[in-house]
Amino acid sequence: MATAANKRAWLCDGGEMMDSRSPAVALLVPYVVAGLLRAAPPCAVAASPDSVCKTRVYYVAADEVNWDYAPSGRDEAMGMDFDAIGKGYAEPGPHQIGRVNKKAVYREYTDDTFTKLKPRLPEDQYLGILGPIFHGEVGDTFKIVFRNNATHPFSMHPHGVLYEKDSEGAGYNDNSSGKEKVGGCVPPGATHTYTWQIPERAGPGPGDPSSIFWLYHSHCDELRDVASGLFGGFVVTRRGEAKPDGRPKDVDHEFVTMYIAINENESWYLDDNIRDHCIDAKTVSKTEFSLLTATGINTPAANTGFISTNTKWSINGYIYGNMPMMTMRKGDHVRWYVATLGDFNNAHTPHWHGNTVLVAGQRTDVLAVTSAQMITADMIPDAPGIWLYHCHISDHMLAGMVARYEVKDR
Ligand SMILES: [Cu+2]
Numbered sequence: 001m002a003t004a005a006n007k008r009a010w011l012c013d014g015g016e017m018m019d020s021r022s023p024a025v026a027l028l029v030p031y032v033v034a035g036l037l038r039a040a041p042p043c044a045v046a047a048s049p050d051s052v053c054k055t056r057v058y059y060v061a062a063d064e065v066n067w068d069y070a071p072s073g074r075d076e077a078m079g080m081d082f083d084a085i086g087k088g089y090a091e092p093g094p095h096q097i098g099r100v101n102k103k104a105v106y107r108e109y110t111d112d113t114f115t116k117l118k119p120r121l122p123e124d125q126y127l128g129i130l131g132p133i134f135h136g137e138v139g140d141t142f143k144i145v146f147r148n149n150a151t152h153p154f155s156m157h158p159h160g161v162l163y164e165k166d167s168e169g170a171g172y173n174d175n176s177s178g179k180e181k182v183g184g185c186v187p188p189g190a191t192h193t194y195t196w197q198i199p200e201r202a203g204p205g206p207g208d209p210s211s212i213f214w215l216y217h218s219h220c221d222e223l224r225d226v227a228s229g230l231f232g233g234f235v236v237t238r239r240g241e242a243k244p245d246g247r248p249k250d251v252d253h254e255f256v257t258m259y260i261a262i263n264e265n266e267s268w269y270l271d272d273n274i275r276d277h278c279i280d281a282k283t284v285s286k287t288e289f290s291l292l293t294a295t296g297i298n299t300p301a302a303n304t305g306f307i308s309t310n311t312k313w314s315i316n317g318y319i320y321g322n323m324p325m326m327t328m329r330k331g332d333h334v335r336w337y338v339a340t341l342g343d344f345n346n347a348h349t350p351h352w353h354g355n356t357v358l359v360a361g362q363r364t365d366v367l368a369v370t371s372a373q374m375i376t377a378d379m380i381p382d383a384p385g386i387w388l389y390h391c392h393i394s395d396h397m398l399a400g401m402v403a404r405y406e407v408k409d410r
Contacts, residue, residue: 053139059109061147062154067103069312070322077321077402084294088309094280095306102269103229104150106131114147125324129317131232135246138203138239142196152268153185157219161196170219185220204238207360210248211237213337213374226342227266252332261345264310302399319400326405334379346371354387384409
């Protein structure tokens with residue numbers, strides 16, 4: 001079996017370290033050969049493989065925080081106070097938790113002491129509850145030093161990349177044992193390093209643009225961990241088409257948007273949130289449910305009752321237009337990465353007002369995305385203004401799944 005180290009060396013030097021005994025390596029040969037032929041400059045011709053194929057190190061912790069789904073306390077999409085339906089999601093009540101919920105989120109630190117948070121740039125504040133967004137190029141390796149600062153076991157499970165069992169971030173009946181198991185559920189207070197390689201098959205395919213998006217999330221108890229807030233993602237750029245920081249050269253702005261109905265009923269912190277925020281916590285019934293909205297309409301979402309008001313129909317953890325404005329300029333090459341994750345509530349139809357996008361060469365202004373799907377959409381905005389960006393499933397929109405973006409005139 002090839003080790004992580006020699007697999008990486010093999011990818012970067014074009015075959016000298018290839019281990020023919022490994023079935024995984026054998027399966028990858030056609031992809032890598034195709035990639036080396038097509039990509040420029042390939043790792044194979046680099047004088048120093050390490051100068052081309054980078055190991056990108058990140059320090060990420062699962063931290064418990066009080067997350068505010070609507071920090072302004074009003075409906076920013078409509079420019080008004082919350083209506084009766086919005087109040088159900090955003091304001092505490094006898095049997096309502098409201099807009100602030102204790103959660104666990106991934107946060108980036110500057111080094112392995114985990115004492116200093118890496119500040120998020122003002123233009124990245126819209127990322128909200130998402131963990132840090134990594135960037136890499138085909139041939140690179142992500143090394144994620146993960147510290148669990150929370151009170152439950154958590155992990156980091158990536159999509160798309162190549163990993164050994166100890167870096168999968170999920171434990172199940174797979175014949176692995178001992179050290180291979182330790183990344184599946186990292187106990188509170190413990191640290192684990194995940195190594196995720198980026199071979200050709202983790203990069204853009206023939207019909208993709210220069211970069212694509214992959215999710216990562218906790219997969220110790222997948223349902224409860226995701227509902228608790230532990231998800232993020234990373235961008236992989238085609239070899240030869242990345243800037244030194246791993247971002248695609250041909251793009252002016254990238255935006256990552258997760259349309260995610262976060263079901264607080266499934267969170268590890270539900271009881272904490274009932275205790276801390278419900279005005280009459282002692283009489284809360286966790287099964288209280290009603291199909292009627294506060295305005296008397298019968299809908300599957302946007303209705304009343306404890307269960308319903310605890311599902312937060314968010315984009316990046318923001319509801320009712322509270323996401324900081326995503327800003328671009330007319331004529332920019334804008335790349336949108338759109339994804340969702342979570343339970344049965346998570347089938348969404350993100351819709352851009354004002355401008356259109358290309359997805360795999362096809363024109364649209366609405367996507368269809370279901371749990372753990374990841375879509376890349378390119379936009380060259382030609383219409384300046386502030387525009388809605390919302391889920392087009394009507395009751396999701398009513399329940400707050402709305403953001404805005406701004407196209408500035410040049
Ligand atoms: Cu939706």
